[in-house]
Amino acid sequence: MPLPIKDVLGILVDNLRIRNSVLPISKKTATRWAKKCNIPKGGDTVIYTGLMYQIVPSITALVKTLEKMEGSFLLKFISLGRFANKFINISKFFGIIDKKEVKQHNNTLCIIANLLKKADVDFGYLYEDDLYVGALAYDLGADEIFNKHIQKVFEVFKKNNVKKIITTDPHTTNMLREIFPERLENFDIEVKSYLEVLAESEIKPTKQLNDEIVIHDSCVYSRHEGIIDEPRVLLNNAGIKTLDPEDSREYTFCCGGPVESLFPGKAYDIGKKRIEQLEKAGKNFVVMCPVCYANLSRAINGNVKINDIAQVLNKIY
Amino acid sequence: MSLRINFEVINKIEALGSKGMEKCYNCGNCIGICPMELDILPRKIFRYALLGIHNKIVEEKEMIFSCLLCKRCEESCPSDVPIAENIRILRYYINREEFKI
Numbered sequence: 001m002p003l004p005i006k007d008v009l010g011i012l013v014d015n016l017r018i019r020n021s022v023l024p025i026s027k028k029t030a031t032r033w034a035k036k037c038n039i040p041k042g043g044d045t046v047i048y049t050g051l052m053y054q055i056v057p058s059i060t061a062l063v064k065t066l067e068k069m070e071g072s073f074l075l076k077f078i079s080l081g082r083f084a085n086k087f088i089n090i091s092k093f094f095g096i097i098d099k100k101e102v103k104q105h106n107n108t109l110c111i112i113a114n115l116l117k118k119a120d121v122d123f124g125y126l127y128e129d130d131l132y133v134g135a136l137a138y139d140l141g142a143d144e145i146f147n148k149h150i151q152k153v154f155e156v157f158k159k160n161n162v163k164k165i166i167t168t169d170p171h172t173t174n175m176l177r178e179i180f181p182e183r184l185e186n187f188d189i190e191v192k193s194y195l196e197v198l199a200e201s202e203i204k205p206t207k208q209l210n211d212e213i214v215i216h217d218s219c220v221y222s223r224h225e226g227i228i229d230e231p232r233v234l235l236n237n238a239g240i241k242t243l244d245p246e247d248s249r250e251y252t253f254c255c256g257g258p259v260e261s262l263f264p265g266k267a268y269d270i271g272k273k274r275i276e277q278l279e280k281a282g283k284n285f286v287v288m289c290p291v292c293y294a295n296l297s298r299a300i301n302g303n304v305k306i307n308d309i310a311q312v313l314n315k316i317y
Numbered sequence: 318m319s320l321r322i323n324f325e326v327i328n329k330i331e332a333l334g335s336k337g338m339e340k341c342y343n344c345g346n347c348i349g350i351c352p353m354e355l356d357i358l359p360r361k362i363f364r365y366a367l368l369g370i371h372n373k374i375v376e377e378k379e380m381i382f383s384c385l386l387c388k389r390c391e392e393s394c395p396s397d398v399p400i401a402e403n404i405r406i407l408r409y410y411i412n413r414e415e416f417k418i
Contacts, residue, residue: 002379005379005382005416006416006418009382009412009416009418010416010418013418138405139386139405140382140408140412141405141407141408141409141410141411142412142418143333143409144413219385219387219388219389223388223389223392250392251389251392252389253352253389254385254387256352256385258385258386259382259383259385262382263382266353270385274352
C-alpha cells in the first residue's frame with residue numbers, strides 16, 4: 001500500500017503553517033555555516049539559502065523512514081502522527097540525521113559564499129531571517145498556506161531593506177523570481193542564482209584542470225529559469241570538458257526528488273534511470289541542486305562520483 | 318458509468334487558476350516523454366477537469382501527486398499547454414475539496 005497522501009502532505013503543510021518550514025530545523029543549525037565563514041549580517045545584497053541545503057539532510061532521514069513504512073502496517077499510524085504533529089514537532093523522530101551530510105552541505109554553502117567573495121561581490125546574510133521559501137508547499141498545491149507564508153518572507157525582506165538576492169539553489173531561485181512577483185504586490189527585489197552572478201563576474205580560474213565532467217541539469221534551472229550555459233562556461237573556462245548525457249539542457253531528465261516525500265519508491269526508480277543515463281556519458285557527475293544531490297545519491301553505485309558543482313568550482317577558482 | 322458535466326466543479330477549478338487545458342488535442346507527446354511514465358496525465362485528467370468530474374479527479378489522486386512538475390512534457394507540447402501548472406492546480410483542488418487542507 002502506498003503512503004497516505006493526505007496525512008504525509010498534511011504533516012509537511014502543518015509544519016510550514018506552525019513552524020515556518022516543511023521540515024523544521026533550529027535557527028542555530030540553519031545559520032551555523034554562515035557564522036563559521038564569517039558572513040556579515042544584513043546589507044542591500046544578501047545571499048539567501050531558503051534553507052534548502054540545510055533541510056535536505058532532514059528530508060533524507062524522512063525518506064529513509066517513509067521508505068520502510070511504504071507497504072507496512074505502520075502506515076496506519078501516520079494519521080495519528082499528523083494529529084500529534086500539531087502539538088509537538090514529530091519531525092524530530094523521523095529517523096537519524098546524517099551528521100556527515102549536514103557538514104557537507106554547510107561546507108557547500110560556505111564555498112558558494114567564498115566564490116562570491118572571490119568574484120568581488122559585496123553581500124551579507126540575514127541569519128535568523130533566512131526563511132524557507134515554501135517551495136514544497138507550492139508544489140503540493142497547498143496554495144493558501146503558501147500564500148500566507150510568502151507574506152511573512154516578504155515582510156522579512158522589507159524589514160531588512162533587501163534590494164538584491166543571490167540564491168544558492170534552483171527551487172529558491174524559481175520561487176523568488178517567478179512566483180513571488182505573481183502573488184505579492186510590489187515585490188521588486190532583483191533575484192539571481194550564484195551561478196549567474198559568477199558567470200557575469202570577472203572571476204578568473206586559478207588553475208586549469210584536464211578533467212571530464214558530466215552535467216546533470218536541474219529541471220528547475222534549465223526549463224523554468226533558463227540557466228543552462230552558466231555552469232558549463234564556469235567549468236569550461238578552467239579547461240574542464242563538460243559532457244552532456246542523453247537527456248540534457250532543456251530536455252534534462254528529472255532526478256526524481258520532487259516526489260520523494262510522498263512516493264519514496266517512485267523517486268528512487270527515477271533516480272536509478274537518471275544514473276544509468278549519466279553513467280553512459282562518464283564517471284564524474286555534477287549537480288547544482290541539493291535535492292538532485294540527495295535523490296541521485298540514493299540511487300548511485302560505487303563506480304561513479306557525484307559532486308555539487310560548487311565543490312568543483314572551489315578547486316578551480 | 319455515465320459521466321455528467323458538473324459546472325460547479327468546472328467553475329471551482331477555473332477559480333483556482335487553471336488555464337489552457339482546453340488547448341490539449343490529445344496528441345500524446347507528453348506521455349511519450351514523461352520520466353514517470355504517467356499514462357493518464359495530462360490528457361485524460363484534463364478532460365475530467367474540463368467536464369467537472371469530481372470523482373474521477375479524486376480517484377486519480379495518486380497520479381496527480383506523482384507528477385514531478387519537471388515540465389519536460391511542456392518542451393514537447395505542440396499546443397503550449399501549461400501542463401505542470403494545471404496539474405498543480407488540480408492538487409490545490411483536491412487539497413481543498415477532498416483533504417480539507
